[in-house]
Amino acid sequence: MSTPVHAPSPDSTAGDSRSVVARLGLKRLLHYLLETLRVEPLAPLYMGVKRCIKAGAALDAGLQQEKAGQVRTLTGRYLIYACFQLDMLVDDLPDYTRALYVRDFVHESLGNGSSTSALLQRAWACRELSLRERLRTVVLVWNLRSLTRTIEALLGSPTRQEFFRQRLTTLVDAVVEDMNLESRGRNTLEALAPSYPAMGLSSLDVLLLLKGHPLEEIASYERVLGQAEQLARLEDDILEVWTALEQRNRSDSALEDEVDYRNLVLRHARNLGWPMRAALDEACRQAGEVEHRLDENLGQVKNLEMAVLLRRVATFFPTFADALIGPHRVPPPARSSAA
Secondary structure (H helix, E strand, O other), X not given: OOOOOOOOOHHHXXXXXXOHHHHHOHHHHHHHHHHHHHXXXXXXXXXXXXXXXHHHHHXXXXXXXXXXXXXXXXXXXXXXXXXXXXXXXXXXXXXXXXXXXXXXXXXXXXXXXXXXXXXXXXXXXXXXXXXXXXXXXXXXXXXXXXXXXXXXXXXXXXXXXXXHHHHHHXXXXXXXXXXXXXXXXXXXHHHHOOOOOOOOOOHHHHHHHHOOOOHHHHHHOHHHHXXXXXXXXXXXXXXXXXXXXXXXXXXXXXXXXXXXXXOHHHHHHHHHOOOHHHHHHHHHHHHHHHHHXXXXXXXXXXXXXXXXXXXXXXXXXXXXXXXXXXXXXXXXXXXXXXX
């Protein structure tokens, strides 16, 4: 894990964030982009280059040592279709009610009730969604239904199929529930960062399933993967606010216009009436707390081969953020020693 230190001022890292290519290397960024294109050649059309690079980075972290073939391809499709497409679609919806419609269509796509054509027709006829939202929902539902059927055919066992569907259903519910800002308005920053696979960290679940690992073993890693996802979500939102704060002499209201309204730092500032700078400092402190707990849990994994894989997946996004803005996570206070 990176050594957490107190966050430097935005001014001191302005040059770092503007030279992403120089810090990470063009070759590395192109490698991440190619990782996505191998799984889904059309991804740039509906995800954009930035999302494709992030998807490829998550693929590289989880599938780095996986040989080319159906298992790797299906795990990559899960990441792109189930995680990025869903989260991207919900991100763009203007209200919670519309997100519930999308959730219901996706839930139905995971079931065995209606035919694919009937489900797609109802999604296309949903007047509560705009034409663009309906089109994206249809694409998502089509991809998910095809993906789940293909994966379940390989899993074979009804128990393993149900385990997979539960993971996918939990993802859908968590992404949509995160939109319900009003009911979550009093939550702390940590609680506002749900442990769901928005960045694909739990594609590792699918990889282990397809490779025949016992369900009990996969479930035992959920805590580590959940904390890794929580930290990744915080890191991603810290990066977004950090970029906005680099514009000097801007008011908080002007900064808010540049930040996604689902951003955890922005939501924390609004909930508590804090300035954005204070909320960013608190997010860095909270990220240090999560990283500390994650590091402790990673150290308790007894299977050394799995521990290496989990650490590579869990620490990728913190390292990625450090490459952009330097070490910034604030360490938790030292534990008082027993008298």
